[in-house]
Amino acid sequence: MIDLSKEIEPENLTQKDIMTFLLHSTQHTATREELQDVKIELKHDISKLDDKISSVELSLKNEISGVRSELKQDISDIRSELKQDISNVKDDIAKLDDKISKVDMKFDKIQWLIISTILTVLLKDYVIDFFKSISYH
Numbered sequence: 001m002i003d004l005s006k007e008i009e010p011e012n013l014t015q016k017d018i019m020t021f022l023l024h025s026t027q028h029t030a031t032r033e034e035l036q037d038v039k040i041e042l043k044h045d046i047s048k049l050d051d052k053i054s055s056v057e058l059s060l061k062n063e064i065s066g067v068r069s070e071l072k073q074d075i076s077d078i079r080s081e082l083k084q085d086i087s088n089v090k091d092d093i094a095k096l097d098d099k100i101s102k103v104d105m106k107f108d109k110i111q112w113l114i115i116s117t118i119l120t121v122l123l124k125d126y127v128i129d130f131f132k133s134i135s136y137h
Contacts, residue, residue, distance in 0.1 A: 120127070
């Protein structure tokens with residue numbers, strides 16, 4: 001095969017060389033046309049991908065928006081449940097305070113009863129003597 005990158009002198013140029021040169025040139029032209037077609041197809045494919053990406057992006061944005069609204073609703077529900085639980089705990093604490101207060105009053109009464117019983121036991125002789133002395137007068 002003849003190297004076409006070298007210049008051939010016209011007197012040495014054969015018909016075969018001319019045909020090879022034309023064939024080679026035609027192949028390059030066809031390749032350029034094919035590349036142009038491929039380029040157009042690639043642009044078309046890229047355009048389709050851009051449309052798909054836009055569609056996916058919009059879909060993802062919608063899903064994210066939906067998830068956000070669900071999360072906001074869940075947070076709102078949890079807050080209301082926490083408020084209810086806090087209210088219940090405060091009510092229970094108030095009931096416990098009331099019961100503790102009642103037990104404290106009973107404990108005070110029991111303390112006084114114990115003290116009076118102890119004093120009565122310790123001072124019974126004195127009390128009996130006192131009543132005896134009163135009854136004799």
